[in-house]
Amino acid sequence: MDSRRGASKPSFADIVAAERARPAADPQDGRARNRVTAHQLWDDSGRRWSQPAEITPADADRLIADDTVRLGLCRPGDRRLEWFTTDERKTAWRRFRPRLQEFGAGIPPGGGIGYVPQLWTRADGSRLLLLQVLC
Numbered sequence: 001m002d003s004r005r006g007a008s009k010p011s012f013a014d015i016v017a018a019e020r021a022r023p024a025a026d027p028q029d030g031r032a033r034n035r036v037t038a039h040q041l042w043d044d045s046g047r048r049w050s051q052p053a054e055i056t057p058a059d060a061d062r063l064i065a066d067d068t069v070r071l072g073l074c075r076p077g078d079r080r081l082e083w084f085t086t087d088e089r090k091t092a093w094r095r096f097r098p099r100l101q102e103f104g105a106g107i108p109p110g111g112g113i114g115y116v117p118q119l120w121t122r123a124d125g126s127r128l129l130l131l132q133v134l135c
Contacts, residue, residue: 034081036074041120041130043070044083049120049128057100060117063129064093070128073115081130096131 010018032042041049055063063069071089073082073096084092101114115131 036081036130041081041128043072043081043128047122049122049126051121052130053119055117055119057097057117059119060100060129061097063117063119063127064089066127068127072128072130073133074130075133100131101134 028040028042028048030046031048033046034044035042039050039052041052043049064071067086071084071092073084073092075082096115099112099114100117114134116134118130118132120128120130
């Protein structure tokens with residue numbers, strides 16, 4: 001016996017409305033996870049981000065204040081990324097912020113580790129703040 005008997009099927013208009021409500025998928029989504037190249041980044045969910053832009057530390061301060069912006073870290077020679085949860089963001093930011101510098105500034109004064117902020121985006125307007133480690 002068919003258990004669906006008596007259940008109404010969605011109308012064509014309902015199907016179309018549901019499809020239009022889904023976020024636009026990037027055909028490159030799912031091709032990789034937790035990887036970065038010069039022009040593309042895949043997060044830990046497999047979503048592709050593009051158009052990296054070097055930003056100033058002041059721009060990074062404004063982005064980190066927005067809870068919808070993800071925070072990630074990329075170390076040299078390691079294409080895998082480290083992600084910070086909402087709970088970890090504030091602690092991580094206090095650690096990274098004093099060492100933020102502009103792209104092209106070179107190795108931080110006095111040596112040590114510096115971080116260059118980058119803004120990555122998706123077609124739907126989502127934003128991601130990635131810190132590239134300089135040593």
